[in-house]
Amino acid sequence: MAFVIRIVTAVVVGILVLHILLVLLEANPANDLVSTLADWANGLSGWSEDLFTPDGYKARIFVNEGLAAVVYVLIGGVLSRAATRI
Numbered sequence: 001m002a003f004v005i006r007i008v009t010a011v012v013v014g015i016l017v018l019h020i021l022l023v024l025l026e027a028n029p030a031n032d033l034v035s036t037l038a039d040w041a042n043g044l045s046g047w048s049e050d051l052f053t054p055d056g057y058k059a060r061i062f063v064n065e066g067l068a069a070v071v072y073v074l075i076g077g078v079l080s081r082a083a084t085r086i
Contacts, residue, residue: 002083009076015040016069023061041065044072 019041027034045068
């Protein structure tokens with residue numbers, strides 16, 4: 001079970017980090033891949049959207065989705081360790 005939790009955590013964090021990189025590198029938002037990834041990232045980080053409001057779109061995405069990624073890593077780590085002990 002711990003393995004599954006680690007895989008799911010890695011996929012979720014990977015989506016968020018990849019979206020952050022695409023925004024920072026100014027990928028074309030009209031591209032289907034970029035658009036789909038943005039939709040997924042928005043769904044995963046909706047709870048942290050506009051939690052912090054720095055000036056600029058890139059900074060906002062970096063801070064808020066970065067925070068979501070860190071929280072998912074922490075929660076995934078705790079759940080994984082708990083599942084290992086069961």
